[in-house]
Amino acid sequence: MRIVSFNANGLRSATKKGFFDWFGQQDADIACIQETKAQEHQLQGADYRPAGYGAWFRDATTKKGYSGVAIYSRREPDEIITGLGWEDFDEEGRFIEARFGNLSVISMYFPSGSSGEVRQGYKFRCMDWITPILEQWLASGRDYVICGDWNIVHTRRDIRNWTSNQKNSGCLPEERAWLDKLFHEHGWVDSYRHLRPEGEDYTWWSQRGQARAKNVGWRIDYQVVSPGLRDRLVDCAIHPEPKLSDHAPYVVDYRE
Template sequence: MRVISLSVDGIFQAAQRGLFDWLDSQDADVICLQDLRALEYELEDKPVFQLDGYFSYFFDSGTPHYNGVAIYTRKQPKALIFGLGFSSGVDMEGRYLQIDYEQLSIGSMLAPSATSEMESQEVKIKFFDDLQAHLDKITRKRREFIFCGNWAMAHTPRDVTNPEKNEHESGFLPHERQWLSQVFNQIGYVDAFRKANKDPDEYSWWPSGKINDGEGWRTDMQIVSAPIGQRVEHAAIYKIQQFSSHLPVIVDYDIEL
């Protein structure tokens, strides 16, 4: 099973840059897109935003030109879940859409971004605290998970071009890195990309908007439950063509839907 994840910086712009032509050539089983910046009615039933042989699902923000996620899948899911259901409601500051199969769930997630403004930082911290509790809870279910998304943070020094310079920047703050360490080391989830690809200089996001121009970050990940982590066969970041300031993350799993 091939899963592709990409934060598109607006699906209209990404489509104009050839995203859907490229996706059509990738033979992916599931495609997770984030940061659509479009409403569902603008996308559904329009040929340019459809892929032959795929079921498509969207979860917008209700606000034009702001966040939103999508999932394209070859196999029709048994259920759809919109949002993470946090009692705090903070999950709606980002967006999350999940498709369920018999024993496997795949989610497309856009985490809330944060700036230096205190309110944004507090929202981001609350979101990830609630998400950690959610991940801990679902580890006890008889179900495996693949969470694809723009996590708005990088984990280790090799995931940022200049870690010393950026250690005080949102996305690489000590508490953000610690959060990811807890998810991996304590709860037991796996960074699927790093399971198969140990290479340095593997970045998925370029704040400048241009690949190899300025500093790169690896903020786009497929974080999976432990048994799925043992079934990662191949992982790559596609760098030949650029559709947004982020690059597609491609992971092949030894799984059949």
């Protein structure tokens, strides 16, 4: 099973840049998209509906052209869930879950706090709110693959400029400590770090300056899996080329 996670920074824009042409070459079973930045009715044309895949969306209702998540799948899900029960989070179009038997595949777009204190405070509230939900998922006995832009780096290997970003959203000690707890205490598995213990690859680059050309990046896009899937992780790849967004698609292969 091959799963793609991709923050499109606007799915219409990424499509014009060749995302679905690239996707058609990946032989993927599922694609989890974040930041569609569109309403579902704007993504109905053949350009957005690759042959052989169904598509499911959760748009933002708070502001059009903002956020939004989607799942494309070869197999019809048994169930689609588009919210977690907190309106502030759900209505920003940040969560969609497809269930296939005992497997849940989630496309999640975690908030950024880079615009200022208000949004950083909201991000911290989201971290506190979702922690017991993540614990419930682990206790449920289901297998989970949580794809998405988490907007947090975890370790020094996940960001080029570690020291200078210690006071910036996405690299704050409190944010990284939260990931520490998820990965090292709760048992969630960072698929990339499991498969690439020494890897120093990035999935996002600022659009300012020459960040991408100089590979001054951050790894903030993950496929986080429940412990039962650890031994089914086979391989992974980050695809910075072709340039489809300010993020790169992240692809993981799972043993069936």
